[in-house]
Amino acid sequence: MKVNIDGEVKTLFAVWMTDEGVKLIDQRKLPEKIEIFTARSSDDIVHSIKDMLVRGAPAIGVTAAYGLAMAKKNDEDMNKAVEKISKSRPTAYDLFKAIKYMTENNFEPSAAQRYANEILGRSKKIGEYGNELIGKNSRILTHCNAGALAVLDWGTALSPMRFAHKEGKNIFVFVDETRPRLQGSKLTAWELGQEGIDHAIIADNAAGYFMKKGEIDLAIVGADRIASNGDFANKIGTYEKAVLAKENGIPFYVAAPGSTFDFNIKTGDEIPIEERNQDEVLFLNENRIGPVGSNGRNPAFDVTPNKYVTAFITEYGIFKPGDLGSMRQAMNKDLFMKI
Known part of the structure; x- marks a missing residue:
C-alpha cells in the first residue's frame, strides 16, 4: 500500500x-x-x-x-x-x-x-473482478476496514475501489466509522487518503439516511467467515447495512478470498461470534462514555443472511449466493485452496 x-x-x-x-x-x-x-x-x-x-x-x-x-x-x-x-x-x-x-x-x-x-495475488484478482461492478462516478458504501491493512496490500472490499480509482472512474466512498473500535474512521479513511480516493466518514447510524436520499449506488464489504449457503460474518453493524441496502434497492457485495469460505459449515448459525471486552463500548480513548455502574455488551461480529447478498467478489470471479457450489468446484481444482 x-x-x-x-x-x-x-x-x-x-x-x-x-x-x-x-x-x-x-x-x-x-x-x-x-x-x-x-x-x-x-x-x-x-x-x-x-x-x-x-x-x-x-x-x-x-x-x-x-x-x-x-x-x-x-x-x-x-x-x-x-x-x-x-x-x-x-x-x-x-x-x-x-x-x-x-x-x-x-x-x-x-x-x-x-x-x-x-x-x-488473490486480493489483486478480487480488485480486477470487482472493478467491473463499479461505474463512473459511483458512490460506494463500505463498513469497517477491508483494505490493505486487513490483507497485506490491495485489500478485499477496497481492492475494487483502488482499481476503479486508478482507471479514473471518479468514485466517492462513504466510510462508516465502525464503532466501537472505529476501524472505518481510523483505518479505511487513512488508506483512502493515502491513495487520494475521495471519501467522507459518516456515523454508523447515517448510512440509511444517505441510502434513502439516493446518494449511495452500491455497498462493498469484507468478510471474516462465509458459510456454504452464503451467510457471512463480518464486523458488527454489517447486518443492518445489508438490510437497509436491500430495502433501498442498493446492490450489496461481499469481497473475500477463497480462504474465508468455510464449506465445512452449512449456515451462519454455526459461525462462532467473538464477544470482546465491554470496555471497548464503555470507554473512548480511555474516557468513560457510559455511566459508572452500567455494563456493556460487545459482540465483534454479526451474521448477515445470504438473502441480503447480491454477490460475492472472489479471486475466481463473481458468484451469487445460490452459485457457491460452482465456486466450491473451482476451489477444489485449486491446489492452494484444497487444504
Whole structure:
C-alpha cells in the first residue's frame, strides 16, 4: 500500500517476515503514527492477533503463517504454538486455513511466504473482478476496514475501489466509522487518503439516511467467515447495512478470498461470534462514555443472511449466493485452496 512517511511515499505491507521476527504495522496507533511492532515468539503473535495490532481475516491468516514458521525456527513446542495461535480469535476462518496449511507443510518459512504471496495475488484478482461492478462516478458504501491493512496490500472490499480509482472512474466512498473500535474512521479513511480516493466518514447510524436520499449506488464489504449457503460474518453493524441496502434497492457485495469460505459449515448459525471486552463500548480513548455502574455488551461480529447478498467478489470471479457450489468446484481444482 502507498504510505506517506515524512513527505516520502513508500510501499509498505501490513505484515512481513524478517530474520529478526514478524513485522507488523501496529494498527492501534493509526492514523496518528506509523509504528512497527516486531513479534519474536508465538506469544507475541498471539498478542498481535488477540489485541488487534493486526486485524482483518486474511492478514490474521498471514500473521499466523509467519508466526508458526518463526516458532519452528525458534525451536518452540509446535503443538503448543499451534494451540495458542488457534485460540487467539475464533471468528476469522483464514486463521484456521493458515494453520492447517502450515501444519501440512511442516511449518517451513518458504511455505509461510507462499501463503502470503497467494493471499496477496488473490486480493489483486478480487480488485480486477470487482472493478467491473463499479461505474463512473459511483458512490460506494463500505463498513469497517477491508483494505490493505486487513490483507497485506490491495485489500478485499477496497481492492475494487483502488482499481476503479486508478482507471479514473471518479468514485466517492462513504466510510462508516465502525464503532466501537472505529476501524472505518481510523483505518479505511487513512488508506483512502493515502491513495487520494475521495471519501467522507459518516456515523454508523447515517448510512440509511444517505441510502434513502439516493446518494449511495452500491455497498462493498469484507468478510471474516462465509458459510456454504452464503451467510457471512463480518464486523458488527454489517447486518443492518445489508438490510437497509436491500430495502433501498442498493446492490450489496461481499469481497473475500477463497480462504474465508468455510464449506465445512452449512449456515451462519454455526459461525462462532467473538464477544470482546465491554470496555471497548464503555470507554473512548480511555474516557468513560457510559455511566459508572452500567455494563456493556460487545459482540465483534454479526451474521448477515445470504438473502441480503447480491454477490460475492472472489479471486475466481463473481458468484451469487445460490452459485457457491460452482465456486466450491473451482476451489477444489485449486491446489492452494484444497487444504
